[in-house]
Amino acid sequence: MTRVKHSPRGLFAAAAGVVRSATPGEAGRSDRARDFEAMVNDKKGRRKGSSDAPPPDLRKERDELLQSISRGTRLTDELERLESRLRDLEAENAGLRAKVEADSAVRELLDKIDRLERDKRELLSRFHAAEAASTEVSARVQEIEAEFANLANLFVASNQLHGSLSPRGVMRRIKEVLAQLVGAERYCLYLASPDKSELVPIAFEGMSGEQVGSVAAGEGRVGEVFKSGEARVEEDKDPSLGSFEAPAAVVPLSVDEQRVGVIAIFSTLSQKKRFDTIDFELFKLLGQHAAAALVSASLFVQAERKFPGLEAFIDLSV
Amino acid sequence: MAEYSCLIVEDSPMMRQLLVFALARVKNLRVTEADDGVDGLRKLASARYDIIVTDINMPIMDGLKLVKRVRSDPVHKDTPIIIITTEGSHEDRQRALQLGANAYITKPIQAPQVIATVKELLKIE
Numbered sequence: 001m002t003r004v005k006h007s008p009r010g011l012f013a014a015a016a017g018v019v020r021s022a023t024p025g026e027a028g029r030s031d032r033a034r035d036f037e038a039m040v041n042d043k044k045g046r047r048k049g050s051s052d053a054p055p056p057d058l059r060k061e062r063d064e065l066l067q068s069i070s071r072g073t074r075l076t077d078e079l080e081r082l083e084s085r086l087r088d089l090e091a092e093n094a095g096l097r098a099k100v101e102a103d104s105a106v107r108e109l110l111d112k113i114d115r116l117e118r119d120k121r122e123l124l125s126r127f128h129a130a131e132a133a134s135t136e137v138s139a140r141v142q143e144i145e146a147e148f149a150n151l152a153n154l155f156v157a158s159n160q161l162h163g164s165l166s167p168r169g170v171m172r173r174i175k176e177v178l179a180q181l182v183g184a185e186r187y188c189l190y191l192a193s194p195d196k197s198e199l200v201p202i203a204f205e206g207m208s209g210e211q212v213g214s215v216a217a218g219e220g221r222v223g224e225v226f227k228s229g230e231a232r233v234e235e236d237k238d239p240s241l242g243s244f245e246a247p248a249a250v251v252p253l254s255v256d257e258q259r260v261g262v263i264a265i266f267s268t269l270s271q272k273k274r275f276d277t278i279d280f281e282l283f284k285l286l287g288q289h290a291a292a293a294l295v296s297a298s299l300f301v302q303a304e305r306k307f308p309g310l311e312a313f314i315d316l317s318v
Numbered sequence: 319m320a321e322y323s324c325l326i327v328e329d330s331p332m333m334r335q336l337l338v339f340a341l342a343r344v345k346n347l348r349v350t351e352a353d354d355g356v357d358g359l360r361k362l363a364s365a366r367y368d369i370i371v372t373d374i375n376m377p378i379m380d381g382l383k384l385v386k387r388v389r390s391d392p393v394h395k396d397t398p399i400i401i402i403t404t405e406g407s408h409e410d411r412q413r414a415l416q417l418g419a420n421a422y423i424t425k426p427i428q429a430p431q432v433i434a435t436v437k438e439l440l441k442i443e
Contacts, residue, residue, distance in 0.1 A: 149429030
């Protein structure tokens, strides 16, 4: 019933139904035209049997109606085909629309990815810059820590050298600085004779007494350093492999710009493979302070450990 | 911030001073000094320490005896111990490690190495 109401084919079928109302209930919509024709023929036959052939006007009307119905059927078929095509197009359209929307979403996502990539690049750039700065700061901190350690070594060495007023105590401390801070294994401290012609061994470590003897000023590496006043340190050689003949380091000792002796480091501990910056600083410190500390301690002993009176310091402010 | 305590056992005043200077660079580390092993044990009996740094060669009581005594002390049996040795004293070093020392530093000591070893044993960043 519904289909008859909405479909054009249904309308024509209804028309056919009206025409063939003599046989209601007969099914088969596509054969309706033929049914109608059969019915007309049947009437015709009856008329023929009972009376004359139909008048021409009725025949014409019948033919027209038949043509009209046939045309309607064709139109209905065409309409159905178009409807089907329309549905297909609508489906296609929906698909295309969805695809376009999907493309748009993809474009948005691609834009977003671009933005995120840019952000990522910027963040990475900032991260690398921060990392570089951090590395620089770490390196600087390490340098400062090393510098601090060096200063601490120098302070402790200086503090130790001047921390005693006994010659033996000073000597012990000099040896301690050499052994503990420099890492010297075999070494000797020479002091010059009053006429500065000879260097006499005062304290030594890591060697027997026979190995160490007096050295004439200007003789050998030790004598040369005393005479020239310039330290000689083997910077390019492994100091642990030094020898008595070729000491790893020889440092002149001075008091008030007068050379009074020499410290010779013949070799260092085996783990000490080279002299560092701090060692050179320690050599300078020893050269300038060791002899002064020794002389001060000796004079203090000579003065029977009496501190000078105030008169000794008067007028020092000038 | 956690506070740590360190006991330095060293007979040489210069070495003690150097160690104190070095360990002053470690934040929140309180340092106590002892002259030798006996003095060290006395200080260990009166307070609890988080780490011990000791020389091996000392008069009265050397570092090896100290390590042995510390490891038998219920309070400090797990306390990290760093020994300071010379390169030549390989046997002493091995003996100290066998007795329970945790690490060693060879002379001449380098402050950064002392700091790094102490931090590592105390698990300080």
